[in-house]
Amino acid sequence: LAISLCHQGQAATDAPNIVLFVVDDLGIGDVGAFGNDTTQTPHVDSICNQGVKLEHDLAAAALCTPSRTAMMTSR
Ligand SMILES: *[C@@H]1O[C@H](CO)[C@@H](O)[C@H](O)[C@H]1NC(C)=O
Numbered sequence: 001l002a003i004s005l006c007h008q009g010q011a012a013t014d015a016p017n018i019v020l021f022v023v024d025d026l027g028i029g030d031v032g033a034f035g036n037d038t039t040q041t042p043h044v045d046s047i048c049n050q051g052v053k054l055e056h057d058l059a060a061a062a063l064c065t066p067s068r069t070a071m072m073t074s075r
Contacts, residue, residue, distance in 0.1 A: 019047060022071070024064055028057075 021044075028034045032041045033048035034055075060070030069075075 017051075022068065028055075 030036055030039055030041075031044055031048075032039065033045040033053060059067045061067045
């Protein structure tokens with residue numbers, strides 16, 4: 001049991017942290033890390049600066065409901 005717990009602990013530290021933001025009406029130009037200098041987004045900017053900043057995104061639809069449905073169902 002102890003070996004199993006230690007192994008699980010090691011695996012947990014090796015796993016990446018993934019944060020997914022699902023935000024209505026937020027454009028890429030609204031976040032400081034993506035070039036907006038009028039809206040202050042220090043926490044999101046910090047995540048971008050310390051992690052991976054993805055600059056190409058695709059959505060299943062331009063509207064909320066179908067894009068959320070696609071994300072929740074993987075379709
Ligand atoms: C910054 O974000 C605000 C709020 O969405 C928007 O009105 C403004 O046009 C943006 N500025 C730039 C340079 O994109």
